[in-house]
Amino acid sequence: MRLDLDAKSFGTRPVLGPLTLSVARGERVAILGPSGIGKSTLLRILAGLDAEYRGRLDGADRLAVVFQEPVLLPWRDAVANIAIPTGCDAATARDWLAQVGLAGHEAKVPRQLSLGQQRRLALARAFAAGPDILLMDEPFASLDAETAARMLALTDALLARTGAGLVLVTHDPREAEALHARPLHLAGQPARLQND
CATH class of the missing domain: 3.40.50.300 (P-loop containing nucleotide triphosphate hydrolases)
Incomplete structure (x- = not known):
């Protein structure tokens, strides 16, 4: 670039x-x-x-962007917050959640996560985009x-x-x-x- x-x-x-x-x-x-x-x-x-x-x-x-705010889909769970924007499958989304330390949080929506966890989810989403x-x-x-x-x-x-x-x-x-x-x-x- x-x-x-x-x-x-x-x-x-x-x-x-x-x-x-x-x-x-x-x-x-x-x-x-x-x-x-x-x-x-x-x-x-x-x-x-x-x-x-x-x-x-x-x-x-x-390119993938991680913004100042996590910019997550508030009505979707963690897996969908990765899969929908990136087009990856649910298994890949779960793998990225595990890689950022969010295994066990797959079914939680953003408001059920701390700010640090939301930022990890945003990071997982960015890397899932390859x-x-x-x-x-x-x-x-x-x-x-x-x-x-x-x-x-x-x-x-x-x-x-x-x-x-x-x-x-x-x-x-x-x-x-x-x-x-x-x-x-x-x-x-x-x-x-x-x-x-």
């Missing part, structure tokens, strides 16, 4: 300036910067969710330190096992380090990428 961005604005307000970002399967990158700098905007462009920019996005990579590159938008926000550390270790292990690449948006350089992701900083007005 390669993005050659000329500019991204919201109305008359420039948010992102010229930048180039390429990520391949197996490569891990973390986009760091303060709140409001444009990290999530950049991720939405990479995900194909925002087409209102000047530039070019190339690549036929299979992505070449996983896009993560501050997925460990609002988790206590112990739960966040467990989620980071789990994500690192799943990335290693599947060989998927990673683009992580975070304000915390320790998350980038825990996931062995090359840090890139968004800075300036409009924001541009800088190597650490």
Whole structure:
């Protein structure tokens, strides 16, 4: 996947300036910067969710996104929350639930799960899609330190096992380090990428 961005604005307000970002399967990158700098905007462009920019996005990579909130189907059980969006069968969904430590929770709907469990379910759903590159938008926000550390270790292990690449948006350089992701900083007005 390669993005050659000329500019991204919201109305008359420039948010992102010229930048180039390429990520391949197996490569891990973390986009760091303060709140409001444009990290999530950049991720939405990479995900194909925002087409209102000047530039070019190339690549036929299979992508999966883990958002800041789990974004689950509230009326469906855990198995269906994986199977419906990804198209995988129930056995594959159960296998991914087991891999993220949710065996025994297959029949529960999201409101019956803790926030940490909901985030594990969202992570299982993303990996069940078989992505070449996983896009993560501050997925460990609002988790206590112990739960966040467990989620980071789990994500690192799943990335290693599947060989998927990673683009992580975070304000915390320790998350980038825990996931062995090359840090890139968004800075300036409009924001541009800088190597650490």
